[in-house]
Amino acid sequence: MRNCIIASTSTLHGGGYLDYLMADLKLHFAGCQSILFIPFARPSGITHDEYTLKVAQAFAKIDIEVRGIHEFENPKKVIQDAKGIFTGGGNTFLLVSQLYKFDLMHLLSETVKKGTPYLGTSAGSNICGLSMQTTNDMPIIYPPSFQTLGIVPFNLNPHYLDPIEGSTHMGETRETRIKEFHAFNAIPVLGLREGSWLEVKGDVVALKGDLKARLFLQNQEPVELESGSDLSSLK
Template sequence: MKNLIIASTSTIHGGSYLDYLLPILKVHFAACQSILFIPYARPSGISHEVYTQKVGSVFNSIGISVKGIHEFSNPIEAIEQAEGIFTGGGNTFLLVSQLYENKVMAVLKQTIEKGTPYLGTSAGSNICGLTMKTTNDMPIIYPPSFDTLGVIPFNLNPHYLDPDTHSTHMGETRETRIKEFHQFNTPAVFGLREGSWLEVKGNSIVLRGTLTARLFRPNQEAVELESGSELNFLK
C-alpha cells in the first residue's frame, strides 16, 4: 500500500528546515530507524554530502538516522532495502537526470508502490507526478526523459504562487504557464501552495495543511480545493 507525504516545500516562511512537517514525519516514519536520502537535486549547487548532513541533523532530532544514496556502491539495492526514503528539493532537471543515469527511476517507483514510506519536497514531489513538465525549475541539464514516477495520476506544481496584483512584474504567472502546458498535454495539474502537502495512503490522496490548492484541467476553469479534499476523482 502506497504511503507518501508529497510536500510543496521543505521550509515555510519564517521557519527552519522541515520544522512544520516534523510532527507528521514522526508518524509517517514511525517504523523506521533509518531512512535513505536522495540528494540528487542539489539546491543552490550544494554537494551531496552537505545536503545529506543537513537532512541528517533534522531527522536525528526525531531519532532517525540518515544515509545518502551516493554513499552506496549499489544505489538500486540501497532503494530496495531502505526502511524509508526522502527525496529533497532543488533542481528537478538535475534530479531526474541523476535518477535515470543511476538507473533507479523504475526501482524507486516499484519500492514506493510496495509501501515503503516516502517523503518528497519540491523537486522530490515533482517526480511523484506523471511527468516533470510542470516544474518551475531552469533546464540546467537535459534528462533522457521528462517521464517521472507516476505514483499519483496527475502532475504537480509545487510552490504554486497566485498573481500579485500589486507587483510590477510583467512576466507570466504560474496559471499562465500551466495553461500553456495544457495546450499540448492532458494531465491535470495540482498547484500546491507553500505549507501544503498531499497524503497518499494506498489509493487515497488527500490534501493536507491549512491552505487551499488549485486544480487545473484542460479546457476547464481552475478550481480551489479545501484542505481535506480527496483527489481520488482525478484517477
C-alpha cells in the same frame, strides 16, 4: 500500498528545515530507525554530503538516522532495502537526469508503490507526478525523459504562487505556464501552495495543510480545493 507525503516545500518562512512537517514525519516514518536520502537535486549547487548532513540534522530531532544514496556502491539494492526514502528539493532537471543515469527511476517508482514510506519535497514532489513538465526549475541539464515516478496520476506544481494584484511584473504567472502546458497535454495539474502537502495512503490521496490547492484541468477554469479534499479520483 502507497504511503507517501508529497510536500510543496521543505521550509516555511521563519521556520527551520522540515519543522512544519516534523510531527507528521514522526508518525509517517514510525518504526524506521534510518531512512535513505536522495540528494541529487542539489539546491543552490550544494554537494551531496552537505545536503545529506542538513537532512540528517533535521531528522535527528525525531531520532531517525539518515544516509545518502551516494554513500553506497549499489544504489539499486539500497533502494530495495530502504525502510523509508526521502527525496529532497532543488533542481528537478538535475534530479531526474541522475535518477535515469543510475537507472533508478523505475525501481524507485515500484518500491514506493509497494509501500515503502516516502517523503518528497519540491523537486522530490515534482517527480511523484506523471511527468516533470510542470516544474518551475531552469533546464540546467537535459534528462533523457520527462517521465517520472507516477505515484499519483496527475502532475504537480510545488511552490504554486497566485498572481499578485496590482503587480507590474511582466513575466508569466504560474497559472499562465500551466495553461501553456495544457495547450499540448491533458494531464491534470495540482498547484500546491507553500505549507500544503498530499498524504497518500493506499488508494486515498488527501490534501493536507492550512491552505487551499489550485486544480487545473485542460480547457476548464481552475478550481480551488479546500484542505482535506479527497483527490483519489483525480486522473
